Amino acid sequence: MTDVFGSYVRGRRERLRASDRTFSVRQVAQRIGVEPSFLSKVERGEVPPPSEAKIVALAKELGEDPDVLLALAGKVSSDLQEVIRKRPELFAGLIREIKDMPDHAVLRLVREVRDGNW
Amino acid sequence: MTDVFGSYVRGRRERLRASDRTFSVRQVAQRIGVEPSFLSKVERGEVPPPSEAKIVALAKELGEDPDVLLALAGKVSSDLQEVIRKRPELFAGLIREIKDMPDHAVLRLVREVRDGNW
DNA sequence: CCGATCGTGTACTATGTAGTACATAGTATG
DNA sequence: CATACTATGTACTACATAGTACACGATCGG
Numbered sequence: 001m002t003d004v005f006g007s008y009v010r011g012r013r014e015r016l017r018a019s020d021r022t023f024s025v026r027q028v029a030q031r032i033g034v035e036p037s038f039l040s041k042v043e044r045g046e047v048p049p050p051s052e053a054k055i056v057a058l059a060k061e062l063g064e065d066p067d068v069l070l071a072l073a074g075k076v077s078s079d080l081q082e083v084i085r086k087r088p089e090l091f092a093g094l095i096r097e098i099k100d101m102p103d104h105a106v107l108r109l110v111r112e113v114r115d116g117n118w
Numbered sequence: 119m120t121d122v123f124g125s126y127v128r129g130r131r132e133r134l135r136a137s138d139r140t141f142s143v144r145q146v147a148q149r150i151g152v153e154p155s156f157l158s159k160v161e162r163g164e165v166p167p168p169s170e171a172k173i174v175a176l177a178k179e180l181g182e183d184p185d186v187l188l189a190l191a192g193k194v195s196s197d198l199q200e201v202i203r204k205r206p207e208l209f210a211g212l213i214r215e216i217k218d219m220p221d222h223a224v225l226r227l228v229r230e231v232r233d234g235n236w
Numbered sequence: 237c238c239g240a241t242c243g244t245g246t247a248c249t250a251t252g253t254a255g256t257a258c259a260t261a262g263t264a265t266g
Numbered sequence: 267c268a269t270a271c272t273a274t275g276t277a278c279t280a281c282a283t284a285g286t287a288c289a290c291g292a293t294c295g296g
Contacts, residue, residue, distance in 0.1 A: 025273060035256055040274055051254065071206035076199045080210060083217045084198065088189035090221060091213070092198060094228050099201045103208060110212050113219075113227070143243060153286060158244055169284065 003045025005072040010043040012062045032057040049073035121163025123190040128161040130180045150175040167191035 017023035029039040032054055041047045049055060055073055059066040070077055084091040098106055135141035147157040150172055159165045167173060173191055177184040188195055202209040216224055 024271080026271080034254095036272085037257085037274065037276095038255060044274085046274095047255085048253080054254090065207060067206040067210040071203040074203065076194070076202050077210065080202065080213050081194045081199075083213055084194050085189040085192065087221065087224075088185040089183060090224050090228070092185040092195065094216075094224060094231075095198050095201055095209070095213075097228055097231050098212075103205065106205075106208050106212060109227075109231070110208070110215055113212075113215050142241080144241075152284095153288095154242085155244065155246095155287085156285060162244090164244095165285085166283080172284090 006045040124163040
């Protein structure tokens with residue numbers, strides 16, 4: 001899997017660092033609440049991605065979509081999981097129904113729902 | 119949480135056993151590939167629910183919906199998770215949009231999609 | 237009544253998860 | 267050029283996950 005998560009984080013962090021020196025491994029690590037050595041290892045793929053909470057904190061720090069970062073880490077937000085767990089037939093059915101639809105179709109669905117034809 | 123998973127499984131298995139003696143702890147355990155003592159402990163909530171694979175096998179054995187049994191175990195099917203992970207913005211957005219809709223509305227959505235207005 | 241089958245208790249294990257703590261070596265800047 | 271910050275390597279830890287192995291006493295059916 002060539003560690004897509006770590007490289008992505010490193011890339012984003014270094015881009016930010018170019019214009020803001022506080023985006024060092026040390027300082028970012030401190031802000032998200034882990035040891036610098038740990039973040040370093042995560043970014044180099046020496047260890048698997050951290051816990052959901054740390055990933056969400058990292059997403060916030062990097063200005064990224066938490067769901068995307070979690071996806072790169074091979075995870076799904078626990079609050080989304082809870083939605084499914086509460087009504088499994090319903091949501092499992094829905095997701096299986098639309099899982100192969102192209103992006104634009106799913107997007108249309110989302111908009112349709114949001115814009116109150118429901 | 120008073121172990122909803124274990125009690126549910128025990129209930130289903132015992133109901134089946136009433137009319138089919140092969141639904142003993144031992145025999146079901148063997149069919150799903152675990153030790154009898156382990157299934158016994160699972161059913162009594164002495165240990166947490168087993169892995170996804172064993173739960174799915176158990177659902178099949180008991181004639182239950184795997185998604186429901188997984189939900190009772192506090193899990194979400196890994197293939198559903200994969201759908202979300204592949205297009206996180208899209209699916210996270212959709213789920214968050216409809217998460218509070220009443221059952222009938224979600225159901226209408228599912229049907230609408232399935233019956234090809236999309 | 238006895239052998240087969242049943243459920244369960246006890247003890248143990250292997251692997252994964254999610255990190256910390258500290259030392260060391262490189263880099264940059266004032 | 268020194269000192270302060272940087273990244274990284276090494277070693278360790280605590281807890282969770284997902285079970286197995288085996289023995290024991292109860293029970294049921296022919």
